Amino acid sequence: MTYHITKSVGKQDFSLLKQKVIAALQEEGFGVLTEIDIQSTMKKKLDKDYKPFLILGACNPVFADQVLSIDPNMSALLPCNVSIRELDSGEIEISAIDPIAAMSSLGNPAIEPLATAVRKKLENVVEKI
Template identity: 40%
Template sequence: MSYTHTITVPLAWDEALQQTKDALAEQGFGILSEINVRATFEAKLGPEAAASLGDYIILGACNPNLASRALAAEPDMGALLPCNVVVRRSTDASETTIQAIDPQTMVQLSDNPAVKDVADDAATRLRAALARLDGSVSPGGSAGPGS
C-alpha cells in the first residue's frame, strides 16, 4: 500500500501552492501549519542544500469535523494529525508535485471501525482536492498517477 496520493501538475510553484490550499479548503480542510522545508534547509544546512531540494512546503491540513470524529473514536489518533500535504518542485522542474497522506494509513494502525469510517471520508476528500488540481479521477477514485 502506498502511503500517499500523488499528482504532478503543469502549474508554476506559487500557483500550485495556492490552488492546493484552495482545493483543500473546498473539502473542509484548514491549514494549521505550513512548513517551508527549503527555507529550513537554507537556514540550517546552507544554500546548496536548499537549492538541491528545490521548493518544498508541508501543509498541515485539518478538517475539524473529521478530526473530532477520529479523536472521539480513538484519542491516540492525534499523533497522526493533521493530514500532511506536500507541495514540491525541483529547481529545474517544469511541473509541481502534490502529495497527500493516505488516511488509510491510520486504519493499518487501529482496528477501530470508527477510525476506518473517518479515514474513508478523509481519503475521499483529499482525493477530491487532488482531482480538482489534476483535472481527472480514475473510476476507482484515485487521483492522477502514483495514487
Template identity: 40%
Template sequence: MTSMTMTTATTRTYDETVALVRRHLPDVGFGVLTEIDMQVTLKAKLGVDVEPQIILGACRPELAHAATQADPSVAALLPCNVVVRAHGDETIVETLDPRVMTTMAPGGAALQDVAEDARRRLTELLRLVGNA
C-alpha cells in the same frame, strides 16, 4: 495498500500550485493549521539548497474529533499533511492516504468511516489541482 500516499503531478509552476492548493482546501472542507517551508528551513538549519517544498498541515475539525474519539492515539497522525514540491518541470502534490491510519492505529476498524471521508475529500483536492 500499495502506497502510503496519494499523489498528483501538474505542469503548473510551484507557486501557482501552492496557491491552487490553498484555494481548494476549503472547497473540500479543510483549513490549514500549520505550514513548513522545507526550502527555507533546510537552508537556515543545514545550509543546504533544495527545490521548493511546503508542508501544509490541513485539518477538518469534524474528522479530527471523530478520529480521536474512536482512537485517541490517532492524534499522532494528525493533521493531514498536504505536500507541494517542485520536481524538475513538474510540481507534485502529495498527501498521506488517510487509510494508513486504519492500519497503524490500534482502533483502526473504528476509524474506517473517518478515513474514507478524508480520503474522498483529499482525492477531490488532488483532482482539482492536478492536470497530468
C-alpha cells in the same frame, strides 16, 4: 499499499499553485493549520539547497473531532499533510497522506469509515489541481 495520493501537475507558478491547493482544501472542509517551508528550513539548518517544497498541515475539524472522540491518541497522526514540491524536471508534484494507510492498520474498525471519507476528500483536492 501506497501511503500517499500523488499527482504531477506540470510546470506552474509555485505560489499560484499553493493558493489553488489551499482553495481546494477549503472546498473540502479543510483549513491549513501549519506550513513548513522545506526549502527555507533546510537552507537555514543544513545549508542545503532544495527546490521549492512546502508541507501544509491540513485539518478538517469535523473529521478530526470524530477521530479524536474515538481514540485521542490518533492526535499523533493529525493533521493531514499535503506537500507541494518542485521536481528536478521543473514540474510540480502534489502529494497528500493516505489516511487509510496511516490509520487503518492501527486495528480500530471504528476509524476505518472516517479514514475512507477523509481519503476521498483528499483525492478530490489532488484531482482539482
